[in-house]
Amino acid sequence: MREILSFNSGWTFVRQDVGLEFAQNTPGEPVDLPHTWNNLDGQDGGDNYYRGACWYTKSFGWRQETQGKRVYLEFQGANSSAQVYVNGTALITHHGGYSTFRADITDHLRRANTLCVRVDNSPNDKVYPQFADFTFYGGLYRDVNCIIVSESHFDMDNWGGSGVVVTSSLCENIARVHVRTKVTLAKPEQTIHIDLADRNGAIVSQAVQSAGQPSFELELSSPHLWQGIQDPYLYTLRTRLQEDQVVLDNLEIPFGIRTFAIDPEHGFMLNGQQYPLRGVARHQDRKGAGNALSHSHQLEDMQLISELGANTIRLAHYQHSQFFYDLCDQHGMIVWAEIPLISRYMSQGDDLINNQLKELVHQNINHPSIVCWGLSNEISIGGQADDQVISLHQKLNTLCHQLDPTRLTTLASIGSLDIDSPLNHMTDILSYNHYFGWYYGEMDETGPWYDAFHERYPNRCIGISEYGCDANLAWHTSTPSVGDYSEEYQAIYHEKVLAQINARPYLWATHVWNMFDFGADNREGGHNTKGLVSFDRKIKKDSYYLYKAHWSPEKFVHLCGKRYIDRAEAVTQVKVYSNAGRIKLYANEKLIAEQSGKFIFEFEVPLAPGENRITASADQSNLTDSSIVRRTEQPNDAYYNPFFIRSGVNWFTEDGSAIEVRFPEGYYSIKDKISEIADLAEARPALLEAAQALSDSWGGKMNADEMLEIFKNSSFESIANNSGKTLNRDPIFRLNQVLTLIPKPKV
Numbered sequence: 001m002r003e004i005l006s007f008n009s010g011w012t013f014v015r016q017d018v019g020l021e022f023a024q025n026t027p028g029e030p031v032d033l034p035h036t037w038n039n040l041d042g043q044d045g046g047d048n049y050y051r052g053a054c055w056y057t058k059s060f061g062w063r064q065e066t067q068g069k070r071v072y073l074e075f076q077g078a079n080s081s082a083q084v085y086v087n088g089t090a091l092i093t094h095h096g097g098y099s100t101f102r103a104d105i106t107d108h109l110r111r112a113n114t115l116c117v118r119v120d121n122s123p124n125d126k127v128y129p130q131f132a133d134f135t136f137y138g139g140l141y142r143d144v145n146c147i148i149v150s151e152s153h154f155d156m157d158n159w160g161g162s163g164v165v166v167t168s169s170l171c172e173n174i175a176r177v178h179v180r181t182k183v184t185l186a187k188p189e190q191t192i193h194i195d196l197a198d199r200n201g202a203i204v205s206q207a208v209q210s211a212g213q214p215s216f217e218l219e220l221s222s223p224h225l226w227q228g229i230q231d232p233y234l235y236t237l238r239t240r241l242q243e244d245q246v247v248l249d250n251l252e253i254p255f256g257i258r259t260f261a262i263d264p265e266h267g268f269m270l271n272g273q274q275y276p277l278r279g280v281a282r283h284q285d286r287k288g289a290g291n292a293l294s295h296s297h298q299l300e301d302m303q304l305i306s307e308l309g310a311n312t313i314r315l316a317h318y319q320h321s322q323f324f325y326d327l328c329d330q331h332g333m334i335v336w337a338e339i340p341l342i343s344r345y346m347s348q349g350d351d352l353i354n355n356q357l358k359e360l361v362h363q364n365i366n367h368p369s370i371v372c373w374g375l376s377n378e379i380s381i382g383g384q385a386d387d388q389v390i391s392l393h394q395k396l397n398t399l400c401h402q403l404d405p406t407r408l409t410t411l412a413s414i415g416s417l418d419i420d421s422p423l424n425h426m427t428d429i430l431s432y433n434h435y436f437g438w439y440y441g442e443m444d445e446t447g448p449w450y451d452a453f454h455e456r457y458p459n460r461c462i463g464i465s466e467y468g469c470d471a472n473l474a475w476h477t478s479t480p481s482v483g484d485y486s487e488e489y490q491a492i493y494h495e496k497v498l499a500q501i502n503a504r505p506y507l508w509a510t511h512v513w514n515m516f517d518f519g520a521d522n523r524e525g526g527h528n529t530k531g532l533v534s535f536d537r538k539i540k541k542d543s544y545y546l547y548k549a550h551w552s553p554e555k556f557v558h559l560c561g562k563r564y565i566d567r568a569e570a571v572t573q574v575k576v577y578s579n580a581g582r583i584k585l586y587a588n589e590k591l592i593a594e595q596s597g598k599f600i601f602e603f604e605v606p607l608a609p610g611e612n613r614i615t616a617s618a619d620q621s622n623l624t625d626s627s628i629v630r631r632t633e634q635p636n637d638a639y640y641n642p643f644f645i646r647s648g649v650n651w652f653t654e655d656g657s658a659i660e661v662r663f664p665e666g667y668y669s670i671k672d673k674i675s676e677i678a679d680l681a682e683a684r685p686a687l688l689e690a691a692q693a694l695s696d697s698w699g700g701k702m703n704a705d706e707m708l709e710i711f712k713n714s715s716f717e718s719i720a721n722n723s724g725k726t727l728n729r730d731p732i733f734r735l736n737q738v739l740t741l742i743p744k745p746k747v
Helices: 020-025 295-308 322-331 347-364 387-403 443-456 487-502 542-551 681-697 704-710 716-721 730-739
Strands: 003-006 011-014 029-031 053-061 069-075 081-086 089-095 101-104 112-120 144-150 164-171 174-181 190-197 203-210 215-221 235-243 246-255 260-263 267-270 277-282 312-315 334-338 370-377 408-414 430-433 462-466 509-512 557-559 571-578 582-587 590-596 599-606 610-618 624-631 649-652 658-661
Touching: 020 053, 020 112, 069 081, 081 101, 089 101, 144 246, 164 235, 164 246, 174 190, 174 235, 190 215, 203 215, 246 322, 277 295, 277 462, 295 322, 295 542, 312 322, 312 509, 322 334, 322 347, 334 347, 334 509, 347 370, 347 387, 370 387, 387 408, 408 462, 443 462, 443 487, 487 542, 542 557, 542 571, 542 599, 557 610, 557 624, 571 582, 571 610, 571 624, 582 599, 590 599, 599 610, 658 730, 681 704, 681 730, 716 730
Parallel strands: 277 312, 277 509, 312 334, 334 370, 370 408, 408 430, 430 462, 462 509
Antiparallel strands: 003 144, 011 029, 011 053, 053 112, 069 101, 069 144, 081 089, 081 112, 164 174, 174 215, 190 203, 190 235, 235 246, 260 267, 557 571, 571 599, 582 590, 582 610, 610 624, 649 658
């Protein structure tokens, strides 16, 4: 029988590359796993964020007899490269920070043992990801186990997989369950026993055959289907490797029976029925923990997503933990799983990203929640996809279908890539990351852009892999505007985009970017604030409740603006999100108005001086929500984003000089799209200076012309408003001074 021992406790940690001898002999800081050395650094704007090598050491005794056994160490995540040593001997080097890998330590065990692991997240040119808008945490941030198996066992050395693959097909009312096994050191006298158990543990189908025959097929009449969030029914496949009635190895694999298809007109189909995929993307980190999440953290994430009413999750931008994929199976989430081929192609990284794809598929092929494998994200952000990028994707696409013929391939494209690019027509399905109304353009352009794509390629399944905007919970306004980072603008943005999504059933899936605020060490404050929920999971932003109103069957009332307390206005707008159908609004216990409608209710409320208690209620008496609004003489300056650009004000440069920000009618300015000012000879030097400042804020990875091409549909005003304090604005305001002297052609 297989035995699994947790190796999470009793480690020591040294936060520098001290070498093997030092790590073996010098006590470090006591830690338990999961652990990362960047759980706090960079999340509050600090400068202590570390990318480099560190050492973990664990001493352990061994009293068990190993004859006839093999002993493996299983690392479920070490970011991003790891070297494993047992008693001074190097056993394995693994590259890739998000997948499981194992080391056979049997022949190196003693009575007393020292395990050392060098973990390295240093910048390099071969291990993806290296360039992306999220924090590259380092550490042994997932579980480590010791697994003891017989000499003959279900394969432990095939890209971190289980050695058992289960898939199913459905014809009329008969399910055929296909099982493939791979046994290490199989012998003729050994047999494999397969039991298929229902949710209650009752055996509904069985099979037995020689361990040398790896393929099984079981038949099941009237199967109970896995029906997404409505009914995520799971069977359990129990496999046993036996010899003379002795169980040598055993596994239990939950799986679901389901079919799916994607239609370019009708979107996603689950078990033959239209099933629109509407949900969120998720990163695997949180404030104070970094990416070293406990199981309770993972459970809380799933509970928040389920409460929202989402039925799909894009698990970005890398392989997530097995525990969370299991939660997706159990909660009926349709999952997009992907590898970290993101943002910038590295010619030295082809082999390793190929390996990461093998690990992703082998380790996750049994999850019914997963319907597609993502090959890349915004890989053409530096311009158009060249021959190397296209060739790599062709190879990955072919490999993916060889590894798993039962699922589809996809990728997340970006607006800077021409829709006719071969890269957009290689995978089975496609989604785009678009931020109209935030980084560029207007909110109302979202739907028409997808309509244009759909009209040009009517047989191509298209979806939205990212859309969203930032909201700082401290910043509020009664006049929301793009780039102000207010919670109010985020709510309006999602109202507008969600309405456009709802009108387009051909979108195969849509994923809000992002479910949670997440770590981004290159940003102001160290995190990206596009989440519907705060980084610490304590606050659901108003936009969270907009989606809950549309997607969740749970009746509720949510009064928006609870954090926007001080308002210098006699009459204020109060907004309510609810799926209850009819809302009454009270101010200081006086009925102001009542409305019938769907999802969004807006009221004009007169404010008395001082505190006003606002209450919203539905016809159901138990559905109420209240807040306090305080009428003040002057606006509260704490609500104002100091980096937001307004016309008619002075911008003070680093040397203390003032630059007047103005946008005179009939003249160019930084409000105009870059494509409209790119050919103005008088402005060219200032334009290149501003573009170089933008490149510097991105780490200087691209030149000025490349940045202008990427952001050609944006304005420098929008770029500056969406860049926090990481961007040097002085060149942008100097550009504005030049542009406002150039008259526009008269129409």
